[in-house]
Amino acid sequence: MSEYIEHDRERVSVGIVAKKQFTFAAPPNAMELESGARLGPVTIAYETYGSLAPDRSHAGLVLHALAGDSRVAGYYAPADEKPGWWDCMVGPGKGIDTDRYFVVCANIIGSCMGSTGPSSANPATGRAYGLDFPVVTIGDMVAAQKALIDHLGIVKLLCVVGGSIGGMQVLEWSVRYPEMVFSAIPLATTMRHSALAIAFNEVARQAIMADPHWDHGNYYGGEKPGLGLAVARMIAHITYLSDESMRLKFGRRLQDKHDFSFNFDADFQVESYLRYQGTKFVERFDANSFLYITKAADYFDLGKQHGDGSAVKACSKAQAKFLVISFTSDWLYPTYQARNIVKALKKSGRDVSFCEIEAEWGHDAFLIPGERLKTLIHGFLERVHDEFAA
Amino acid sequence: MNSPHDLIRYDLQLIASWIEPGSRVLDLGCGEGDLLQHLIARKGVTGAGIEHNEEKVARCIEKGLSVLQGDISQEVLDYPDNAFDYVILSQTLQQVYEPAALIRSMLRIGHKGIVSFPNFSHWGIRLQVIFTGYAPFSRQLPYPWYETPNIRVITLKDFRKFVHEVGMRVLAEVAIDTHSQDRYGRIIAFLPNLRATYGIYLIGKQ
Numbered sequence: 151m152s153e154y155i156e157h158d159r160e161r162v163s164v165g166i167v168a169k170k171q172f173t174f175a176a177p178p179n180a181m182e183l184e185s186g187a188r189l190g191p192v193t194i195a196y197e198t199y200g201s202l203a204p205d206r207s208h209a210g211l212v213l214h215a216l217a218g219d220s221r222v223a224g225y226y227a228p229a230d231e232k233p234g235w236w237d238c239m240v241g242p243g244k245g246i247d248t249d250r251y252f253v254v255c256a257n258i259i260g261s262c263m264g265s266t267g268p269s270s271a272n273p274a275t276g277r278a279y280g281l282d283f284p285v286v287t288i289g290d291m292v293a294a295q296k297a298l299i300d301h302l303g304i305v306k307l308l309c310v311v312g313g314s315i316g317g318m319q320v321l322e323w324s325v326r327y328p329e330m331v332f333s334a335i336p337l338a339t340t341m342r343h344s345a346l347a348i349a350f351n352e353v354a355r356q357a358i359m360a361d362p363h364w365d366h367g368n369y370y371g372g373e374k375p376g377l378g379l380a381v382a383r384m385i386a387h388i389t390y391l392s393d394e395s396m397r398l399k400f401g402r403r404l405q406d407k408h409d410f411s412f413n414f415d416a417d418f419q420v421e422s423y424l425r426y427q428g429t430k431f432v433e434r435f436d437a438n439s440f441l442y443i444t445k446a447a448d449y450f451d452l453g454k455q456h457g458d459g460s461a462v463k464a465c466s467k468a469q470a471k472f473l474v475i476s477f478t479s480d481w482l483y484p485t486y487q488a489r490n491i492v493k494a495l496k497k498s499g500r501d502v503s504f505c506e507i508e509a510e511w512g513h514d515a516f517l518i519p520g521e522r523l524k525t526l527i528h529g530f531l532e533r534v535h536d537e538f539a540a
Numbered sequence: 541m542n543s544p545h546d547l548i549r550y551d552l553q554l555i556a557s558w559i560e561p562g563s564r565v566l567d568l569g570c571g572e573g574d575l576l577q578h579l580i581a582r583k584g585v586t587g588a589g590i591e592h593n594e595e596k597v598a599r600c601i602e603k604g605l606s607v608l609q610g611d612i613s614q615e616v617l618d619y620p621d622n623a624f625d626y627v628i629l630s631q632t633l634q635q636v637y638e639p640a641a642l643i644r645s646m647l648r649i650g651h652k653g654i655v656s657f658p659n660f661s662h663w664g665i666r667l668q669v670i671f672t673g674y675a676p677f678s679r680q681l682p683y684p685w686y687e688t689p690n691i692r693v694i695t696l697k698d699f700r701k702f703v704h705e706v707g708m709r710v711l712a713e714v715a716i717d718t719h720s721q722d723r724y725g726r727i728i729a730f731l732p733n734l735r736a737t738y739g740i741y742l743i744g745k746q
Contacts, residue, residue, distance in 0.1 A: 473601065474608075492608060496618040501588070504608035505597050525602045533604030 154518050155232050163233060164199045164224035164241045164248050169264055171195050174297050177273075181294065187284035191273070194298050195220045195264025196256035199240060200248035202302070208535060209304045210246060211295065212236065212255040213312030213319040216386070216443050217435055219263035222255035223248075238519035245524035246531065251308065256298055258291040258319070260443050262436035265294075269370060269436045281367035286442060288315070288450040292322045299330070306330050308538050309531060310470075313337035313516035314483070315443065318450045321491070324468040325456045333534040334470040335527060338480050338516045340487040341461055341494070342451040347482055350389050351444040354382035358437045367438050379437040380428030387427050392479035392512030396420060453494075461490065466498035471537070473530045474504045475523065477515040503530065548578045550718045550725035551738055555628060555654050558712065558742050559583055563625035566590070566650060568612040568642075569632035573600035576607075588624075590615045613638060616645040624650040631738075633657040633699075634690040640706050647708060647745055656740040659715070661695035663734050679719045680737050696732055696739040703743055712742040 157163075173193040175181040180190025197220045202209060212222050214235065221234035223241050239245045240253055257265040260283070268283035275282075299307065310323045310331050317339025324334045340347075361378025363369055391399075404410075405422040416422040457464030472495055476488035485506050495502040507522050509515035516523065548556070552575045559565060561583045567576050570589030573596075579585045589607040591597045600607035608615065613636065616627075627650035629642070634657050636642050646653040658680040665676040675685045683690065694702075696715060703710050715732030716739075718725025728736040 471606070489610070492610075493618045496615075497620065499620055499623065501606050502608060503601050503606050504610070505601060506594060506609055508594055522598055526598055529602035529604055536604070 154514065155235055155237055157233060158237060158241070162241055162243060163237065166228070167197050167199065167221065167224035167226065167234070169195050169197055169220055169226070171264060172298050172301055174301070181290070181297075183284055183290045184287045185285055189259075189266070189284055189286070189290075191266075192259060192294055192297075193264070193266045193270070194256050194259065194294055196254060196298055197221055198302075199223060199253040199255075200251055202252040202304075206304050207306075207538060208250065208308050209252045209254065209302075210309045210311065210531075211299065211307050211323075212240065212246070212253060213295075213310065213316035213323075214255065214258065215312070215314035215316045216440075216447070217383075217431070218257075218316070219261070220255050220257040220265075222253070236517065239524060239527065245527040246311070247528070250535070251531070254299070254302065254304075256295050258315075258443065259294045260286045260291065260439060260446060262439040267436065268367065268438035268442055278370035280370065280438060283438070283442065285445055285449075287446050288318045288322050289326060289455060291446065292319050292326055295319070295323075296327055296330070306332055306538075308535060309333045309335060311335040311337070311527070312339075314339055314513065315447050317483075318447065318452075321452050322450075324470045324472075325452065325464050328467055328469040331468070331470040332538050333472070333530070334468070335473045335475070335530065336488075336491065337475045337523075338477055338483055338488075338513055339491075340483045341453060341464075341491055343448050344487070347389075348448045350385060350482075351448055354385045355441050355444060357381035357385065358441060361437075364437060367441075369437070374432065375437045376429075376432040379432050379435065379440060380425070382437070382440055383431040383435075384424040384428045387424060389482045390512055390514040392481060392510060394479055394510040395512050398510065399423075461494035462497045465491075465494040465500060468495070468498070468500055470500070471534055472500060472502040473526065474502060475516070475526065476504075476506045477509040477511070477513070478506060479510050480513040480515065482513040547723050548574050550722050551656055551716060551740060552578065552630065553723075554714055554716065554727075554740055555630060555656065556582065558654060559585060559626055561585070564623070565626045565628065566619075566624045567628045567630070568616070568646070569629065570596075570600065570605075570607060572596050573603055573605045573607060575628070575630065576600070576605050577603060580605075612636075613642050613645075616642065616649060619649040621648055622651060626650055626652050626654055628654045630654070630656050631658070634692045634694055636692065639692065639702070643703075643706055643708065643743070647743070651744070652711065653708075653743045654740065655699070655743060656738055657694050657699065658690075659696050659733065659736050659739050660693045661697070661733050662737055666734075696736065699739060699741060703741070707746055708743050709746050710741055711744045714740050716740070 175190035180188040223234040272279040317336035320336040358378040361375035364375035400420040453461035476485040567589040576587040597609040627646040715736030
C-alpha cells in the first residue's frame with residue numbers, strides 16, 4: 151500500500167516520529183481471543199502524533215489495512231525514502247490535522263511490524279510462533295487496541311478512521327466499544343467479505359502455502375517463502391487497482407523493449423510492475439502474517455458477530471456518528487457494500503453521512519492524495535469536534 | 541436578525557418559518573445544504589439531507605452537515621417510522637418518478653412533510669403556450685422540453701387534489717411570486733393558481 155506515498159510536495163509533515171511499544175496480558179492474564187484460545191503477553195507497536203490535551207479529548211485512532219503499520223505519517227529518520235503510509239492525510243493542516251487532534255496509530259496483532267504476530271517469539275518455546283500463533287479476528291485486533299487506548303488514558307475517541315481492513319476495525323470498534331467512539335469513518339470497506347474477496351484471499355494464501363520454503367509456517371531462521379509471498383502480493387495488488395487505472399498506468403506497453411521476447415520474462419510493464427511490487431513486499435512483510443490477517447478479514451462479519459446475523463441489530467449497538475465513503479472503481483469492496491453499511495446504520499437510527507467518490511484508482515483510491523477525501527474528512531472532523539465539545 | 545443566514549432564498553425562508561425550533565429535519569434533494577445550514581443555525585434543528593450529486597454532497601459534508609449521497613426515492617425507504625418531525629421536498633417534486641410513493645414515504649418517516657414546486661399554471665406560462673405555441677420556458681422552468689429534468693407538470697390545484705387522493709391533508713399553504721434565486725419575494729393570496737410562480741405546502745396525515 152505504501153507505493154503511492156511520496157514526500158509531501160510542500161514539505162508539510164509531522165516530522166520525525168518514533169515507534170513505541172505497549173505490552174500487556176502477560177500470563178496468567180493472557181488475552182482471551184474470539185476463538186477461545188489465549189494469547190499473552192501481547193505487544194502493540196504504536197505511534198502518536200500531536201499532543202494530548204489535559205482533558206484527553208480530541209484523540210483520534212487511525213487503523214491500518216493488511217500490509218500497513220503504525221507509521222501513518224512522518225519519518226523515523228531524515229534520510230527515510232518515504233514517509234508513513236497516509237502522510238498525505240495526517241499532518242499539520244491536513245485532513246486529519248495533527249495541530250488540532252491527537253492521533254494514534256497502532257499495528258494490528260497478527261502483523262509483523264512490531265506487534266505480536268506469528269513471527270514473534272512464543273514464550274513457551276522461545277522460538278517464533280509460526281502456526282502455533284492462534285488465529286486472531288478483527289474483533290481481537292480491536293480488543294488489543296482498546297487495551298492500548300485505555301493505557302493512554304483516553305476515555306472516548308473523537309474519531310476512529312480507517313480504510314479496507316482498517317475500515318472493518320472501525321466498524322468493529324463502533325459496535326464493540328460504542329461508548330468509546332464518538333464518530334467513525336469507515337472507508338472503502340465492507341461489513342463482510344463477498345465470495346469474490348474471499349476467493350482472492352484464498353488464492354493468495356495458496357500461493358504462500360505452495361512455496362516449499364513455507365514448510366507449514368516453520369521457516370523462521372531459514373529461507374523465507376519469498377516466491378509464494380510475492381505471488382500473494384501480486385494477486386492482492388491486482389484487486390486494489392481497477393481496469394481503468396491499469397489501462398492508464400500500463401496499457402499494453404512493454405518494459406524496456408520494443409518487441410516480445412518470445413519467452414517468459416516480463417514483457418509487459420504490468421508484469422514487471424507486479425514482480426517488483428511482489429519482491430519489495432517480501433523484504434518487509436512476513437508470509438504467515440499475510441495468512442493470519444487475510445483470514446481475519448474473511449471471518450469478519452459484523453452482523454453475525456454482533457447482531458445474531460442482522461447487520462441492523464449490530465449497527466444499533468453503535469452510538470457514533472458515521473461518515474461512510476466508497477470509491478466508484480473499487481471492485482474489491484464495491485459501493486453496494488458501503489451502501490449496505492449506510493442502510494443498516496439508517497435503519498438503526500444512527501447519524502450517517504455517505505459519499506461515493508468518483509475515482510479511477512480502484513480500491514487503493516483511499517491511499518492516494520486527493521482533495522475530495524481530504525476535505526470530506528476535514529469537514530466531518532470539524533463538525534464532530536464541535537459536537538464533542540458541546 | 542439580519543445575519544447572512546437570513547438571506548437564503550425566499551422560498552426557503554418561508555419553509556424555515558414553519559419549522560419548530562429543535563426539531564428533527566430531513567431535506568430531500570438538499571443541494572449544497574443552504575436550508576439545512578440555516579435551520580441548524582437559526583432553529584437549532586437536528587438536520588440530515590439526501591442529495592444525489594457527489595459534488596454537492598461533498599460541499600455539504602465539508603460544511604459539517606450530515607448528508608448522504610443517493611436517490612431520494614430509494615433512500616427514504618431505510619428510515620424507521622417517525623424518524624423526523626419534518627421531511628422537506630423543496631423544488632424537486634416535479635422531477636420525481638413516483639410522487640405518490642415518495643409522499644407516502646415522507647409521511648411515514650416524518651410527522652409532517654413540506655413540499656414546494658414551480659406552478660405550471662402561472663399566467664405567464666399560460667400566455668406563452670397560447671400565444672407562442674411553444675412549450676413553456678421561463679426563469680422557473682429554464683429548460684427546453686428535450687433537456688428538462690422536470691418530468692411532472694404540476695399546478696397548485698393539481699397538488700391539492702393529489703394530496704387528497706393519496707390520503708394526506710394540507711395543513712398550510714403559501715403561494716409566492718418570486719424568481720428562482722431571489723432572496724425577497726411576495727406572498728400571493730388572490731388567485732394564486734394564476735399568479736404564483738411557486739407553491740409551498742405543509743402536509744400531514746389524515
